[in-house]
Amino acid sequence: xxxxxxxxxxxxxxxxxxxxxxxxxxxxxxxxxxxxxxxxxxxxxxxxxxxxxxxxxxxxxxxxxxx
Amino acid sequence: xxxxxxxxxxxxxxxxxxxxxxxxxxxxxxxxxxxxxxxxxxxxxxxxxxxxxxxxxxxxxxxxxxxxxxxxxxxxxxxxxxxxxxxxxxxxxxxxxxxxxxxxxxxxxxxxxxxxxxxxxxxxxxxxxxxxxxxxxxxxxxxxxxxxxxxxxxxxxxxxxxxxxxxxxxxxxxxxxxxxxxxxxxxxxxxxxxxxxxxxxxxxxxxxxxxxxxxxxxxxxxxxxxxxxxxxxxxxxxxxxxxxxxxxxxxxxxxxxxxxxxxxxxxxxxxxxxxxxxxxxxxxxxxxxxxxxxxxxxxxxxxxxxxxxxxxxxxxxxxxxxxxxxxxxxxxxxxxx
Numbered sequence: 075x076x077x078x079x080x081x082x083x084x085x086x087x088x089x090x091x092x093x094x095x096x097x098x099x100x101x102x103x104x105x106x107x108x109x110x111x112x113x114x115x116x117x118x119x120x121x122x123x124x125x126x127x128x129x130x131x132x133x134x135x136x137x138x139x140x141x
Numbered sequence: 142x143x144x145x146x147x148x149x150x151x152x153x154x155x156x157x158x159x160x161x162x163x164x165x166x167x168x169x170x171x172x173x174x175x176x177x178x179x180x181x182x183x184x185x186x187x188x189x190x191x192x193x194x195x196x197x198x199x200x201x202x203x204x205x206x207x208x209x210x211x212x213x214x215x216x217x218x219x220x221x222x223x224x225x226x227x228x229x230x231x232x233x234x235x236x237x238x239x240x241x242x243x244x245x246x247x248x249x250x251x252x253x254x255x256x257x258x259x260x261x262x263x264x265x266x267x268x269x270x271x272x273x274x275x276x277x278x279x280x281x282x283x284x285x286x287x288x289x290x291x292x293x294x295x296x297x298x299x300x301x302x303x304x305x306x307x308x309x310x311x312x313x314x315x316x317x318x319x320x321x322x323x324x325x326x327x328x329x330x331x332x333x334x335x336x337x338x339x340x341x342x343x344x345x346x347x348x349x350x351x352x353x354x355x356x357x358x359x360x361x362x363x364x365x366x367x368x369x370x371x372x373x374x375x376x377x378x379x380x381x382x383x384x385x386x387x388x389x390x391x392x393x394x395x396x397x398x399x400x401x402x403x404x405x406x407x408x409x410x411x412x413x414x415x416x417x418x419x420x421x422x423x424x425x426x427x428x429x430x431x432x433x434x435x436x437x438x439x440x441x442x443x444x445x446x447x448x449x450x451x452x453x454x455x456x457x458x459x460x461x462x463x464x465x466x467x468x469x470x471x472x473x474x475x476x477x478x
Contacts, residue, residue: 108236114252123236129462130463133248135253
């Protein structure tokens with residue numbers, strides 16, 4: 075039972091860490107760049123703000139991060 | 142005193158709603174061509190078919206649900222086409238710190254969401270110092286849009302049509318002050334560039350007409366799920382998810398001796414297809430299919446000139462991870478944001 079409690083605490087801490095990372099303020103991307111984030115994995119990609127670079131990521135579900 | 146239909150004030154949601162049931166606060170006022178006024182149609186069922194009454198007639202009615210839907214037919218401006226594609230495809234990125242803003246738009250990835258961004262829509266018809274119609278429809282989504290182009294002069298050469306659906310949630314009176322008409326930059330077909338499977342149909346002066354479309358096939362019945370909500374005792378939708386989406390592309394071009402359409406069909410050759418129209422450098426729309434085969438090629442005629450009508454078969458491209466994308470430029474930077 076203590077193991078289960080510890081495991082649950084670890085999971086809660088991991089979720090909390092992930093949520094804080096997602097909400098953490100970050101510097102806006104450089105001029106001409108755009109930040110795209112996948113809503114499920116949390117992966118963030120900074121790419122040139124041109125359709126050729128953005129579309130392959132947006133097609134896979136990445137969404138623009140509002141700076 | 143009756144009202145004329147030209148008095149219709151149409152406001153389309155600018156920023157997307159924060160939730161399906163939360164009305165948007167910003168609107169873009171547009172003119173349109175069709176004369177339809179949306180009806181907040183409550184649907185009732187009855188007991189006519191039920192047995193045990195002694196007859197086949199209605200003795201009782203029962204509230205069922207709200208059915209809200211309508212269409213928007215317009216000359217294709219950069220602003221309205223951006224609005225339609227942004228809400229109709231769903232994944233929208235806006236870049237640029239000042240006008241013109243660049244929109245990069247792709248279909249939503251069903252691995253991340255099945256719901257498009259929702260918008261609010263307001264219709265008002267002033268009459269006799271009040272309003273004959275004043276409805277705010279909350280939680281609307283685009284069922285389909287179609288961009289059409291034709292040879293011939295004027296704005297009619299380039300049109301955009303949208304069919305939208307509502308959850309049924311409405312506020313009457315709306316309480317909305319719709320802003321002044323949006324300044325639209327119409328894109329005539331004469332500005333078009335069109336390249337399909339390596340053929341430049343404008344440079345060869347062959348292109349006559351065509352259309353690009355997108356249909357979401359929204360799962361409307363599934364929106365009435367247990368707990369979806371009631372309004373005046375009638376069900377309203379709590380969600381509108383995409384079904385099997387269908388991109389379409391069709392064009393008619395003059396048929397020449399060296400025309401490759403039939404060979405492209407038989408060989409099932411694939412290539413890119415890009416159609417661009419613009420008003421000026423700051424107001425434009427470009428539809429792009431990364432991988433296009435031909436589904437049907439039929440000989441036709443237009444004004445006595447032999448032509449060919451091609452129905453494309455847009456394919457999902459694993460390199461660009463999409464079946465189509467739309468890139469636009471316009472002076473409004475907040476559409477579907």
